[in-house]
Amino acid sequence: MPAEIITPETIIPKTVTPETVVAEARGWLGVPWRHQGRSRSGIDCVGLVVCVAHALHLSDYDSTGYSRRAQGQGFVEHFRANMDGVAIPDACPGDVLVFADQAYPCHCGFLTERLGYPHLLHAHATRRQVIEEPYAGEWPDKIKFAFRFRQSGS
Known part of the structure; x- marks a missing residue:
């Protein structure tokens, strides 16, 4: 039986940086919007967060069966249970904004930065795809929560 080769990668879990989260999320740009979608053939805002978390081994959690109309605080409870809350002014690129x-909370996306300005990367139902746009206009008035992925083992 061959001996197992031990490398630093097998001992020390890889740290996922905010840049890694943003890069993974940007890999979904242009993917069509689809309610409760979880693949490159179609994805919604929650699915985008779920798929990024799965790809980076940050969580294996998922929740489906939600309606397109917000009802109560159930939408945000899933984030609270699986991510760390962050004060909105302290949110950084790679964090999830709700x-x-x-x-009622009903939409989410990733805070990113382009050319020194905050942007929002999200699956936009009206635009029918994953987009990255300036975090301006209506978005700052609608934000209610910010969350950060937990690192493996923390």
């Missing part, structure tokens, strides 16, 4: 339309 937005509300009217009363």
Whole structure:
């Protein structure tokens, strides 16, 4: 039986940086929007967060069965259970922002940066695809929560 080769990668888990999270999320740009989608043939805002987390081995959690209409705080409870909350002013590129339309949280996306300005990378239902746009206009008024992925083993 061959001896197992031990390398630093097998002993020390790879640290996922905010840059790694943003790069993985950007790999989904242009993917069509599809409610509850979880693949490159179609994805929604939650699916984008789930797929990035899975690809980077940050979480194996997923939740489906949600409606397109926000009802109560259930949408945000999944983030609270699986990510660390961050004060909104302390959010950094790679963090997940959660937005509300009217009363309830109903949308999420990744905070990114381009040319020194904050941007939002998200699966946009109206635009029918994953986009990255300036974090401006309606978005700052709609933000309700910010979350950060937990590192493996933390």
